Every structure is written in C-alpha cells, then in structure tokens.
Amino acid sequence: MNTDLGTISTLLVYGAMACYVVAMIAFAVDVSALGVGAKADRRRRAAGIGMSVIHLAAVVHLAAIVLRALAAGRVPWANMYEFTLMFTFFLVAVFLGIQRRKDVRYLGVGVAMLAFLALFLAISVLYVEADGVQPALQSYWLVIHVSVATLATGLFGFSALISVVQLLQGRRESCATDHPDPAIVPGAEGDGATDGDGGGAAGKAGHPGGGVATAPARTGTTVLNRVLQPLPAAADLERLAYRLNAVAFVAWTFVLVAGAIWAEHAWGRPWGWDPKETWSFVIWVIYAAYLHARVTTGWAAQKFAYFALVGFMALLANFYVVNIFFNSRHSYSGL
Amino acid sequence: MATYHPEGLKTAAEETLVEDRSSSKPPTPQGVSLGLKGWLRWMWRQLTSMRVALLLLLLLAGVALPGAFFPQRSVDPNAVAEYFQDHPDSAPVLDKLHLFDVFSSPWFSAVYLLLFISLIGCIVPRTLSHLKNLRARPPRVPRRFARFPVRTELRTAMPPEQVQQALAGTLGRRYRREWGTESVTTTAGRERTIRTLSAERGTGRETGNLIFHLALVGLLVVTAWGSLVHYRGQIVIVEGDTFVNSPVDYDSFDTGAWYDAEGMEPFRIRLDDFSSVFTELGDARDFTADVTLMRSDAPDREQTIQVNHPLETNSTRVYLSGNGYAPDVTVTDADGEVAFSGPVIFLPDDDIGYTSNGAIMVPDTSAGLDQLGLNGTLLPTAVITPGGQPVMSSYPELNDPVLVLNVYTGDLGLDDGIPQNLYTLDTTNLTEVPDPDDPSQPAQVLLRPGETAELPDGLGTITLNDIPRFAALDVRYDPSIPWMGVFAGIAIAALAASLFLPRRRLWARIIPGPGGTTVVTAAALARGDDPGLRAELDRVLAPLSIDQPADEQTKENL
Numbered sequence: 001m002n003t004d005l006g007t008i009s010t011l012l013v014y015g016a017m018a019c020y021v022v023a024m025i026a027f028a029v030d031v032s033a034l035g036v037g038a039k040a041d042r043r044r045r046a047a048g049i050g051m052s053v054i055h056l057a058a059v060v061h062l063a064a065i066v067l068r069a070l071a072a073g074r075v076p077w078a079n080m081y082e083f084t085l086m087f088t089f090f091l092v093a094v095f096l097g098i099q100r101r102k103d104v105r106y107l108g109v110g111v112a113m114l115a116f117l118a119l120f121l122a123i124s125v126l127y128v129e130a131d132g133v134q135p136a137l138q139s140y141w142l143v144i145h146v147s148v149a150t151l152a153t154g155l156f157g158f159s160a161l162i163s164v165v166q167l168l169q170g171r172r173e174s175c176a177t178d179h180p181d182p183a184i185v186p187g188a189e190g191d192g193a194t195d196g197d198g199g200g201a202a203g204k205a206g207h208p209g210g211g212v213a214t215a216p217a218r219t220g221t222t223v224l225n226r227v228l229q230p231l232p233a234a235a236d237l238e239r240l241a242y243r244l245n246a247v248a249f250v251a252w253t254f255v256l257v258a259g260a261i262w263a264e265h266a267w268g269r270p271w272g273w274d275p276k277e278t279w280s281f282v283i284w285v286i287y288a289a290y291l292h293a294r295v296t297t298g299w300a301a302q303k304f305a306y307f308a309l310v311g312f313m314a315l316l317a318n319f320y321v322v323n324i325f326f327n328s329r330h331s332y333s334g335l
Numbered sequence: 336m337a338t339y340h341p342e343g344l345k346t347a348a349e350e351t352l353v354e355d356r357s358s359s360k361p362p363t364p365q366g367v368s369l370g371l372k373g374w375l376r377w378m379w380r381q382l383t384s385m386r387v388a389l390l391l392l393l394l395l396a397g398v399a400l401p402g403a404f405f406p407q408r409s410v411d412p413n414a415v416a417e418y419f420q421d422h423p424d425s426a427p428v429l430d431k432l433h434l435f436d437v438f439s440s441p442w443f444s445a446v447y448l449l450l451f452i453s454l455i456g457c458i459v460p461r462t463l464s465h466l467k468n469l470r471a472r473p474p475r476v477p478r479r480f481a482r483f484p485v486r487t488e489l490r491t492a493m494p495p496e497q498v499q500q501a502l503a504g505t506l507g508r509r510y511r512r513e514w515g516t517e518s519v520t521t522t523a524g525r526e527r528t529i530r531t532l533s534a535e536r537g538t539g540r541e542t543g544n545l546i547f548h549l550a551l552v553g554l555l556v557v558t559a560w561g562s563l564v565h566y567r568g569q570i571v572i573v574e575g576d577t578f579v580n581s582p583v584d585y586d587s588f589d590t591g592a593w594y595d596a597e598g599m600e601p602f603r604i605r606l607d608d609f610s611s612v613f614t615e616l617g618d619a620r621d622f623t624a625d626v627t628l629m630r631s632d633a634p635d636r637e638q639t640i641q642v643n644h645p646l647e648t649n650s651t652r653v654y655l656s657g658n659g660y661a662p663d664v665t666v667t668d669a670d671g672e673v674a675f676s677g678p679v680i681f682l683p684d685d686d687i688g689y690t691s692n693g694a695i696m697v698p699d700t701s702a703g704l705d706q707l708g709l710n711g712t713l714l715p716t717a718v719i720t721p722g723g724q725p726v727m728s729s730y731p732e733l734n735d736p737v738l739v740l741n742v743y744t745g746d747l748g749l750d751d752g753i754p755q756n757l758y759t760l761d762t763t764n765l766t767e768v769p770d771p772d773d774p775s776q777p778a779q780v781l782l783r784p785g786e787t788a789e790l791p792d793g794l795g796t797i798t799l800n801d802i803p804r805f806a807a808l809d810v811r812y813d814p815s816i817p818w819m820g821v822f823a824g825i826a827i828a829a830l831a832a833s834l835f836l837p838r839r840r841l842w843a844r845i846i847p848g849p850g851g852t853t854v855v856t857a858a859a860l861a862r863g864d865d866p867g868l869r870a871e872l873d874r875v876l877a878p879l880s881i882d883q884p885a886d887e888q889t890k891e892n893l
Contacts, residue, residue: 134619135642239864246834253830257823266643268567268654268809270819273438274410278403285396291834292389295863326403327414 006071006130012064019057024112026050035223071130084122088115090154110161141262155248159241160312163305166237170302276330279318286311383456391450402437473533480858491879501878510534530845543832550826561815563591574803577605603629609804617687657807659683688728694760710760711740740780742768838862
C-alpha cells in the first residue's frame with residue numbers, strides 16, 4: 001500500500017511517545033511536589049505543562065492512527081501493533097475526557113507511563129508494515145468487534161490505574177484511623193492547606209507523639225502518604241473506578257457477542273473455546289464477579305479493587321500472551 | 336410491600352430504611368433440630384445466596400482457564416494427539432481429569448449448572464417480587480429525613496397547592512408518585528395538615544437486571560437445544576466435483592442427540608472453480624469458491640462462498656474453511672495397466688509458499704503385484720538448487736509447480752477395512768524403493784504438470800495431468816443461532832439498563848408556615864452510587880426558590 005504514509009505514521013508514533021515521556025515527567029514532578037511538602041492548593045505549573053503536552057501527544061497519536069489507516073487502506077486495528085495504538089489512544093482519551101469534568105491530573109503520570117510503555121512494546125516488538133488483511137479479517141465485524149475491544153481495553157486500563165491509587169489510599173486511610181495521629185487527622189478530613197505547611201513540621205512534631213504511640217503511626221508522614229493525602233478519598237476513587245468498569249463491562253460484553261457473531265460467519269460456529277475466546281470469557285467472568293462483589297454485603301469496599309486488577313491482568317495476558325504464545329485462531333499479530 | 340429480599344444484597348438493607356425488615360432475615364439454622372427438610376432448605380438458601388453465586392462465578396473462571404492452556408479435542412484434535420506423543424506419561428493422567436475436554440467435563444458442567452441453578456433460584460423470586468413492586472404504590476414517606484445524606488429544607492412564598500403543582504411539573508413523567516397528607520398538632524395545640532409526596536423512578540434498573548439474567552438463562556437453553564439438534568459435516572472437494580448433503584458423503588460428520596436424519600435438507604453442491612488472490616509477498620487476500628447449489632425443488636443456483644460469506648440454503652450454512660491443491664495423477668503398474676487415476680488432496684503447511692503434503696495410494700490391480708504408495712510434496716513455486724534439487728516453495732500460486740515423490744511398495748492396509756488417514760502414508764508395512772543410481776538414497780520422482788516419469792525398479796509410470804484446487808467446506812445446521820443472537824442482544828440492552836438507569840426516590844413534606852409562606856423539606860435516596868442524586872433533588876425543587884418561573888410553570892401545568 002502507501003508506504004510513505006506508513007512511514008510518517010510511524011514517525012508520529014515516535015513523536016507521541018516522546019510527548020508521553022515529557023508529560024509523564026511533568027506529572028511526576030507535580031505529584032512528587034506533594035511528597036516534599038508542597039501545598040495542595042498551590043499553583044500546579046508542572047501539571048499544567050503535563051496536560052498541555054498530553055493533549056499534544058493525543059493529537060499526534062490520533063494523526064498517526066489516521067495516517068496508518070490511509071496507508072493500509074482499511075481500519076487501523078487489524079494487528080497487535082495497531083490494536084496497541086488504538087487502546088493507548090482510548091486510554092489517554094478517557095483520561096482527557098474525565099479531566100474535563102473532574103480533576104484527575106494525579107492519574108496523568110500513570111496514564112502517560114502506561115501509554116508510553118505499551119507503545120514502546122508495540123513499536124519495538126509488535127511492529128508490522130501497514131498492509132491489507134487476510135480473508136478471515138475482511139469483514140465489517142473487524143470494524144465493530146475490534147474497535148469496541150480497544151475501547152474496552154482503554155477503559156479497563158484507566159480504571160485499573162484508579163484502583164491502584166484507591167488501594168494505596170485505602171491503606172493510608174485505614175492506618176490513619178487505626179492510629180489517630182494529631183499531625184495527620186486534620187488533613188485526612190480534607191483540609192489540605194494546613195497540612196502543606198504541616199508536612200515538614202509533622203515530620204519533626206510527629207516524633208514525640210509517635211514515640212509514645214506505636215511505630216506504624218509514623219506511616220502518616222512517608223512521602224507516599226503525603227502524596228496521597230490531598231487526593232480524593234478511597235471511597236470516591238472506588239466509585240469512579242466502578243463506573244468506568246461498568247461501562248467497560250458492557251463494552252466487553254458487546255465484544256464477546258460481536259465476536260461470536262463474526263466467528264459464526266467466518267468459522268461456522270459462534271463459540272468454540274478457542275484459547276482467545278476462553279480468556280475473553282474468563283475476563284468477562286472476573287469483571288462480572290467484581291460487579292457482583294460490589295453489591296454483596298460482607299466485603300470491605302477496598303477488596304473489590306483486587307477483582308478489577310486481576311481482571312485487567314487477565315486482559316493484558318489475553319492480549320500479549322495468548323496472541324503470541326498460544327496456538328489460537330485469533331493469532332493476527334502478523335509476527 | 337416487598338416480601339422478598341435477596342440475601343446478601345446491600346440494596347436490600349437500604350430498602351429497610353423505609354420498609355419492613357422482618358422478612359429479610361432468614362431464620363437462623365439450628366444444627367440439631369434442622370432435619371432433612373431443614374437442611375435442604377438451608378442448602379437452597381446457601382446456593383441462591385449472592386456469596387455462593389460469587390464463589391461459583393470465580394470457580395467458573397478458574398475451571399475454564401485450563402481449557403486455554405491444554406489443547407482441546409473440540410478445537411484441535413491433532414494438537415491433543417501431539418501432546419500424547421510428547422508427554423506419554425502425563426497425558427493419560429490429564430485425560431482422566433478431562434483436561435483435554437474441559438468444556439464438556441463433569442466438573443466444568445457441574446460449576447456452570449450450579450451457577451445457573453443459583454441464578455434461577457435468585458432471579459425467580461426477585462422477579463415475582465419486582466412484578467409486585469411495579470404495581471405497588473411508591474413507599475411511604477419516612478418519618479425523619481435527617482438520616483438521608485441528600486436532603487433539603489427551604490422556605491418559599493408559594494402556598495402549598497402551588498408548591499404541589501410546581502413539584503408535579505418538575506417531576507415529569509418518569510416518576511411514579513403519590514400525594515398524601517399528615518396531620519400534626521403544633522405546640523400551640525392546633526391541628527395542621529401537611530401534604531406529603533413520595534415519588535420513585537428507575538424501576539427499569541431492576542427490570543434490566545432481571546431481564547439480563549433471564550436472557551443468560553435463555554442463551555444457555557437455546558445453546559443446549561442447538562447442540563442437541565445440530566449437525567455438522569466437513570468435506571473436501573476438488574474443482575468439478577459434487578457432494579450431497581448426506582452423512583455418507585461427508586469426510587466427517589457429527590450430530591447432536593436429537594439429530595433428525597430425515598430432516599436433512601436435500602441439496603447438492605458442485606465446486607465449479609476456486610480462485611485466490613495473494614499479495615506479492617504471498618499473503619492471502621481473497622479466497623473464493625464458485626459453486627452451484629442444486630436442489631430438487633428449485634432451479635440450480637450459482638453462488639460464491641468466501642471466508643466471511645457462507646452460502647445459505649433454507650436452513651443450512653456452508654462455510655469455506657480451507658483450500659489447497661489436489662494434483663491429478665495417473666499411475667500405471669508394471670503391466671502397463673492404469674492402477675490409479677484422479678486428483679489427490681495435498682494439505683498445505685502453514686508456510687508462505689503453500690508447500691503441500693499428501694499420499695498417493697495405488698491398489699494392486701494386476702495379480703501378484705505389490706501395492707504402491709507414493710509419499711509426496713507439492714511445491715507450487717519451486718525453488719531449485721543449482722544441483723537441480725527442489726527445496727522449498729516461494730509463492731502460494733502455481734508459478735512453477737513441482738511434485739516430489741518418494742516411492743514405497745508393500746501393504747498399504749487398503750484391504751483391512753481399518754479407517755486410515757488419507758493424507759499421510761503409514762509406512763509401517765512398506766519398504767522404501769531405493770534410488771537405482773545410488774542405492775543408499777531413496778528414489779525420488781520429480782514431476783511437472785503434463786510430465787510422465789518412470790517409477791524405479793520398473794514399477795510402472797506416473798503422470799501429473801493437472802493441478803486442480805480443492806476447497807474444504809463445513810456444512811452446518813444449527814437452528815439455535817438466530818435465537819442466540821436475540822438473547823445476546825436482549826442481554827446487552829438489559830445489562831446497560833441495569834447498570835446505568837438511576838433508581839431514585841424522592842420524598843417531600845409541604846408544611847404551611849406563617850404568613851402565607853411554605854416550608855418544604857425533601858430527601859432523596861438512590862439505589863447504589865448515584866453522583867447525580869443531589870443535582871436531581873435540586874432540579875426538582877428549583878421552581879420553589881425562584882418565584883417567577885415557578886408561577887409560570889404552575890400556569891402551564893394548570
């Protein structure tokens with residue numbers, strides 16, 4: 001097909017990766033400032049830079065996808081390289097979309113890092129030239145089934161990031177309530193401004209109190225805890241992760257159904273327990289368990305996040321491991 | 336109100352804020368005096384509890400995974416056979432554990448059947464209770480609003496009737512509502528009438544939830560039905576050949592337990608032509624089988640079958656599942672008699688050049704002669720070494736086809752009646768014919784289309800007449816497939832409803848205050864998380880805080 005456009009697309013992917021690195025560093029500077037005692041309500045210049053650069057990265061990334069489509073003369077999600085381009089784009093797009101409604105810049109470092117790592121892996125290991133597709137993929141179901149799969153992957157990925165922050169935050173909160181430390185309790189109730197100054201002071205002032213109480217009481221003053229302190233409470237993070245997982249679960253259900261319809265057209269059976277189908281089913285069941293666990297009493301809210309994280313691990317395994325190492329009819333990596 | 340509360344549901348506990356709680360607690364089982372009936376009852380309660388359902392779900396994920404790690408007979412029987420060869424010690428043990436038939440194994444079936452029983456046991460009472468709820472009035476107004484996180488108290492200049500009309504306007508059609516009155520005695524000792532409002536929306540959430548689960552049951556039922564009545568035949572046919580939709584004609588044929596041989600649609604299919612398109616690098620871009628569908632009750636129909644476009648007859652679908660070359664050869668024996676003539680299926684390897692392997696089995700037509708077996712490789716575009724030796728194929732199309740054959744004599748086992756693989760030569764009872772020029776090497780015969788070669792040792796001749804193509808077709812009858820689609824579609828829509836439709840309850844008290852003013856207290860409650868709940872309450876109460884628009888709205892509603 002058109003190799004020039006393909007080359008430009010690849011260059012743009014490199015450009016987007018560079019932007020993601022810059023954004024990741026900017027977001028990391030922003031977040032780590034909290035760890036050394038910056039005020040939570042300070043002017044977050046680094047976060048601003050991060051947002052600008054990640055916007056730029058998203059635009060470049062989108063351009064790379066569009067050029068890839070033009071170069072190949074088809075939808076740009078027919079092999080593992082292109083699938084990665086798509087789901088990382090959706091990951092970033094979901095982040096930017098949610099950022100318009102609430103401040104989630106603290107997740108920027110994770111988003112940029114995940115996008116960069118996935119793209120790096122794609123371009124160094126999974127890369128194939130833009131080209132047409134084999135007969136089995138020549139179907140409008142390629143457009144439907146795979147695009148929704150990339151969207152679901154992006155959504156699941158973003159909520160997995162939230163779940164990680166939520167688990168850390170939950171651990172900090174439970175430490176804080178188990179060992180009420182005068183230096184951290186006011187901060188835990190949302191008054192970040194006083195804590196900014198107190199951050200440094202707490203380190204010193206915390207010692208006499210900590211000496212009287214038990215050693216774990218000092219966990220309130222670690223860098224990680226200072227970073228986490230101004231972030232939303234674990235319960236709020238959990239709600240956000242749940243809502244995104246719910247959307248992604250519906251999308252994933254659609255992926256399974258659309259895949260079954262396509263398999264019926266192409267292979268003569270809707271469901272054949274091909275390794276990829278089995279993994280996708282297992283992922284669906286894990287997230288179904290997550291949704292059920294959430295309405296069940298007797299489970300601490302914290303624990304749901306582990307289901308979601310296990311589900312996301314399975315999703316990654318389904319993509320990277322099953323496509324490459326399993327003998328599956330879904331082996332379209334082109335490698 | 337609702338007499339049924341699903342066990343272990345957080346929302347059931349929320350309901351009890353306004354509803355009677357007594358029925359939500361099952362009687363605590365008392366081990367000693369439980370009795371058989373009691374135990375059964377206890378087991379049923381456990382099975383239908385959310386906690387056990389959750390465990391079963393995780394178990395289902397766990398028992399499905401081995402199916403991704405071990406080769407499955409239903410997916411790839413050859414891989415299973417290979418596994419048996421590579422791991423002769425462990426394979427029989429794994430087989431005993433059904434690890435090569437995970438999805439039809441007793442333990443996998445046990446888990447999903449228990450899960451579905453649990454699901455039905457949970458869903459049916461919930462459905463009945465929900466149907467009752469749909470007809471019931473909205474719940475009565477709670478005595479105190481203070482315990483609800485989302486609540487408002489405001490004072491407005493409107494009189495109570497006007498407030499009621501304004502609220503009716505903003506509630507709109509989505510809310511079921513009930514107006515009531517309460518009498519209170521003020522501290523001054525006067526009777527005062529308070530209007531109350533109870534409104535509810537979003538029963539679609541629970542409806543969606545129930546329909547989603549029922550659709551899953553439906554999916555399971557139609558899948559089971561489909562696997563009972565289905566049949567599937569696989570056939571490999573060469574260009575120009577015809578096959579009949581009948582069990583005897585298929586190379587392999589499997590059916591469900593309720594398969595009806597009489598019901599098989601009578602048709603024949605002839606493969607007229609097979610064509611393919613490859614890129615310069617040899618990647619496949621298109622496979623098309625041109626066929627003629629012949630039926631007794633209708634004129635012949637010319638059709639194409641492609642990978643994503645099966646041929647549809649009345650009730651059956653014909654899929655293109657593979658293709659390759661079938662060299663058409665004629666073999667004469669030592670006496671000059673034609674011993675074999677016709678196309679032989681050569682199965683392509685996975686390589687880019689369609690290197691294909693097959694076996695030509697020649698029976699002993701003339702008395703006293705050995706049977707002849709030719710084991711061979713077809714190279715569609717042969718790469719020839721400077722020494723004249725073909726080594727590989729560089730392109731899948733027939734640019735320079737060469738057929739390379741090794742010759743065996745002996746007993747092919749054709750007369751034993753034991754089914755054997757038609758594509759590979761079983762050389763156990765055969766001896767390889769050595770090269771007459773160099774007896775340390777096996778004899779090798781090279782043929783291009785139209786060429787005839789002498790077989791060594793005066794065994795006869797072989798002619799490669801032509802290389803037609805073959806198509807592998809799957810014929811499948813499964814009436815459950817449209818129904819699967821229907822249930823899957825319902826499941827997705829219902830799932831979205833159950834996750835995204837908000838379920839909200841609003842209550843208000845309209846209390847006449849002094850001097851023509853009115854005090855309105857209101858509270859809202861949602862099932863599950865609902866970040867929009869506060870905004871919704873504010874929206875409903877909005878006309879009360881701004882007098883002018885409220886008046887207009889009231890007029891409109893009059």
